[in-house]
Amino acid sequence: MGNLSTYEEALKAWNLAGFKDGMIFSWIISEHKDICLELLQLILPDLGIVDVKNIKKEDTHKQNTVFHGARFDIYAEDEHGRMYDIEMQVSDEHNLGKRISYYQSYLTQHALGAGQDYNDRVDTYVIFICDFDFFGAGLPVYTTEVRVKESDLILDTGEHNIILNAKAKDFSAVSQGLAAFLKYVDTDVPTSALTCKIADDIVILKTNTQKEGDYMFYELEFRSRLARETKKVSKEARKKGLAEGRKEGRKEGREQGIVEGRKEGRKEGRKEGRKEGRKEGLTEGWTKGEKRVVCDMISRLTAKGYSKQEVITAVTELTHFTAEEATVLYDKLFVK
Numbered sequence: 219m220g221n222l223s224t225y226e227e228a229l230k231a232w233n234l235a236g237f238k239d240g241m242i243f244s245w246i247i248s249e250h251k252d253i254c255l256e257l258l259q260l261i262l263p264d265l266g267i268v269d270v271k272n273i274k275k276e277d278t279h280k281q282n283t284v285f286h287g288a289r290f291d292i293y294a295e296d297e298h299g300r301m302y303d304i305e306m307q308v309s310d311e312h313n314l315g316k317r318i319s320y321y322q323s324y325l326t327q328h329a330l331g332a333g334q335d336y337n338d339r340v341d342t343y344v345i346f347i348c349d350f351d352f353f354g355a356g357l358p359v360y361t362t363e364v365r366v367k368e369s370d371l372i373l374d375t376g377e378h379n380i381i382l383n384a385k386a387k388d389f390s391a392v393s394q395g396l397a398a399f400l401k402y403v404d405t406d407v408p409t410s411a412l413t414c415k416i417a418d419d420i421v422i423l424k425t426n427t428q429k430e431g432d433y434m435f436y437e438l439e440f441r442s443r444l445a446r447e448t449k450k451v452s453k454e455a456r457k458k459g460l461a462e463g464r465k466e467g468r469k470e471g472r473e474q475g476i477v478e479g480r481k482e483g484r485k486e487g488r489k490e491g492r493k494e495g496r497k498e499g500l501t502e503g504w505t506k507g508e509k510r511v512v513c514d515m516i517s518r519l520t521a522k523g524y525s526k527q528e529v530i531t532a533v534t535e536l537t538h539f540t541a542e543e544a545t546v547l548y549d550k551l552f553v554k
Contacts, residue, residue, distance in 0.1 A: 228437035232430055236406050237416060238349060240291060241433055243306040246419055247292045248275035253419070254294055256412050258302060260396040261345060261359075261380060269297040290321065299340045301325050310350045311526055312553050318344050318362075318379050326377065343378045349403060351385045358386035358400055448532040451518045509547070512539055516548050526552075 235242050247254050255270045273294045292304040303321050307314070325342035353360055360381040364373040382396075384404040389397035398410035408417040423429055512533055519529045526548060533544040 224438060224442070225434075228434050231437055232424075232433050235433070237420060238306060238308050238403060238406075240306060241436065242420060242423065244275035244291050245423060245429065246416060247304065248273050250415075250419060253412065253416060254292065254304075256395075257304070257399070258294070258296070260393060260399060260412075261382065262343065263393065265296070265300070267296045270294045270302075271297070301329060301340060301342045302345065303343070304345045304347070306347050308349045309525055309527055310348075310352060314346065314348075314352050314381070318346065318381075322377050322379070329376065339376050341376045341378060343380065345380045345382070347382045347384070347400075347403060349384045351383045352381055353383075356383075356387035358383050358389050358392045358397065448515070448519060451515050454514075454518075512544065513547055513551060516544070516551055520548075520552065 237243055237246065247257070251270060251273060254273055255267065258265075258267050258270060271294070273292065274290070275292060290303045291306055292302075294302045294304070296302070303325060305321070311317075321344045322342060325344070329342050330336065330339040360383065362379040362381075364375050364377075365371065366373060382400060382403075384400045386400065389400065392400075395410060395412065398413055402408055402410075402413040402416070408414040515533055516529055519532060520526075524532070530541055530544045530548060533539055534541050539547075
């Protein structure tokens with residue numbers, strides 16, 4: 219029954235998957251050059267991009283053959299060799315700055331050929347399409363640059379970061395085309411030629427049995443791997459937490475038992491006090507230990523690359539913690 223349930227969950231995920239789904243997004247952008255080109259033109263109109271090439275999607279089963287481990291949603295180059303990484307980000311993992319830096323570092327390694335002058339380095343662009351407002355300012359587009367702290371001077375590093383916000387409150391600062399695209403990301407309702415084409419191509423993609431099989435295989439493999447790692451982490455964390463809980467319980471039990479035993483002034487009372495104290499102390503110690511167990515689980519699963527929602531789901535399935543309680547612990551650990 220467990221395997222059937224997992225299969226049904228994976229099938230449901232496929233049926234519900236839309237443009238924001240990582241695999242759907244990667245397939246649509248990588249397999250439709252015209253969509254990739256128009257999207258880059260909308261996001262970076264000042265560059266005058268006329269062609270894109272070498273478009274690659276994330277390989278979910280193998281290391282990226284170009285960047286040896288970096289897993290981009292979409293990698294592309296334009297006619298001038300400028301390099302682009304386009305990422306779809308649905309949930310706020312509170313680590314966007316460091317992720318951008320990580321992706322830029324991989325692009326930078328390949329932006330300058332051996333023996334080339336630094337002035338020949340091609341510009342690199344990391345673009346995050348976010349279904350949340352990372353900075354909370356309500357703007358549709360955020361760009362970053364390196365500024366001199368002591369002045370308003372800008373240091374040209376050749377690295378450009380663009381964060382798109384599908385939850386923007388005001389789209390007047392961007393073109394109608396980009397506004398329509400971001401609203402499509404938010405609502406899944408196409409209102410422009412580009413978004414209608416994307417929606418139509420998704421419908422066609424969903425009729426592809428090979429794509430469905432690949433998606434289902436990845437979902438089942440991912441869920442199975444997450445379950446195995448979660449159980450392993452849970453077992454290790456519980457063992458550690460139980461040991462700490464017992465140690466703390468024994469210490470508190472002895473102290474309480476000795477106090478009560480002395481108060482009674484009898485050897486029998488001291489013995490009974492220790493017994494009751496150990497029992498009460500173990501219970502209290504385990505309660506504290508369980509919290510440490512969950513914190514350890516959250517930290518380990520996050521370190522393995524699982525998203526906040528995946529971690530919360532795993533914790534609630536394997537412990538007595540509710541989603542709200544697990545979220546509070548997650549935020550205490552990772553939201554600064």
